[in-house]
Amino acid sequence: MMQRNILIPAHRLLRRNRLVQIGLLGAFWAAGEALARATGLPLPGGIIGMALALVLFLAGGLKVASMKRGANWMLAEMLLFFVPAVLALLDHRELFGMLGLKIFALIIVSTTAVMCVTALTVDLCYRWTERHDARRAVA
Amino acid sequence: MTLAALWREPLVQAAVWSLATILLYLLAKRVHLRWPRWWLMPLAVAPALLMIAALALNVSYRDYIRGTHWLVALLGPATVAFAVPIYEQRALIRRRWPLLLAGMIAGSLTAVATSWALAYLLGIDGELRLSLLPRSMSTPFAMEVSGEIGGIPDLTAVFVVLTGIIGAAVGDIVLARLPLRSTLAKGALFGVGAHGAGTARAHQIGREEGAIAGLVMVLVGLMNVALAPLIIQFMK
Known part of the structure; x- marks a missing residue:
């Protein structure tokens, strides 16, 4: 009885408080890092942590609601976490000249090609399966 | 003081x-x-x-x-956060995973092939060219692949970040030009083309797009690490 009385407010806090939920995301990440180190897998801790969370969601051990607010906030502000990494350019002054321009052009053209090919492949396959499904439904 | x-x-x-x-x-x-x-x-x-x-x-x-x-x-916990949209879109993903797989394979091949060809045309060679190949995946994966194929992992990390920034902008332009019908294609485009930064952008466009982009980003990274030995074969 006593234990239940403590657990209920803790549960409520997890459902409502964004900061607590972000802490939970951090815990999954830390667990992923520890697992990566223990097993020697060449995977980032965040990805192992994500897999752990997904398995728990699917197995019913953890409700999505206890992570949703924190996750939404993290995903919305994710671009901020990339900002400091861009300053690594400061250490590569050789990229500020002609070579940098070439690489810039390469990245633009290549990325455009990758995006067009990926999107068109998926979309054409999508239209094909849709038509296929429709025909099967009629037959 | x-x-x-x-x-x-x-x-x-x-x-x-x-x-x-x-x-x-x-x-x-x-x-x-x-x-x-x-x-x-x-x-x-x-x-x-x-x-x-x-x-x-x-x-x-x-x-x-x-x-x-x-x-x-904080990118670590942010990666964990993708479990939520991916879980919420699980029905769509279960039904449509073959489409996503086709897009991922086509996109990854295009990334390596166009990077190699453009570097050749622009006269970029040696370690620098190799460092430019594994660009369309998130940093930890890219650095792993770069080291394996003989590039400079540090430099690859810079290129990955640049690809993310440029890709997030290019993605918007591509999205406005291509007559895409499915949210799957819109999400996959950002996930394959511009990994983390692109996924963050896709998440701003829509929940479904964000979930697909997040899933595709993770899977493309895994796929490329597994395929790195094949890429080396391709270059010989």
């Missing part, structure tokens, strides 16, 4: 640069909301302003990142 000595204090440096990074990001976000031009995107404006400040104050990257590394580290 004089002001100059106080400025040299590592904790003060960390606080000042962290605060500057966050404030400039928020400011850039406001500006982009008001004038939504691709060249005003926060991921381009905020780092550019910070770089000007760092150059003006003669602060090296090492000094800057020592104080702001905790922000980059």
Whole structure:
């Protein structure tokens, strides 16, 4: 009885408080890092942590609601976490000249090609399966 | 203590640069909301302003990142956060995974082939060309592949970040031009083409797009690490 009385407010806090939920995301990440180190897998801790969370969601051990607010906030502000990494350019002054321009052009053209090919492949396959499904439904 | 000595204090440096990074990001976000031009995107404006400040104050990257590394580290928990949208879209993913797989394979092959060919055309060769190949995946994966195929992992990390920034902007333009019907294609485009930064952008466009982009980003990374030995064969 006593234990239940403590657990209920803790549960409520997890459902409502964004900061607590972000802490939970951090815990999954830390667990992923520890697992990566223990097993020697060449995977980032965040990805192992994500897999752990997904398995728990699917197995019913953890409700999505206890992570949703924190996750939404993290995903919305994710671009901020990339900002400091861009300053690594400061250490590569050789990229500020002609070579940098070439690489810039390469990245633009290549990325455009990758995006067009990926999107068109998926979309054409999508239209094909849709038509296929429709025909099967009629037959 | 004089002001100059106080400025040299590592904790003060960390606080000042962290605060500057966050404030400039928020400011850039406001500006982009008001004038939504691709060249005003926060991921381009905020780092550019910070770089000007760092150059003006003669602060090296090492000094800057020592104080702001905790922000980059938050990418770990942010990756975990993708479990939520992926779980919510599980029905769609279960039904449509073959389409996503086809897009991922086509996209990854295009990334390696166009990077190699363009580098050849532009006269970029050796380690630099190899470092440019594994660009369309998130940094940890890219660095792993780069080392394996004989590139310079550090340089690859810079190219990956640049691809993310450029890709987030290019993605918007591609999205406006291509007559795409499915949200699957819109999400996959960002996930394969511009990994983390693109996924963050896709998440701003829509929940379904964000979930697909997140899933595809993770899977493309895994796929490329597994396929790195094949890429080496392709180059011989």
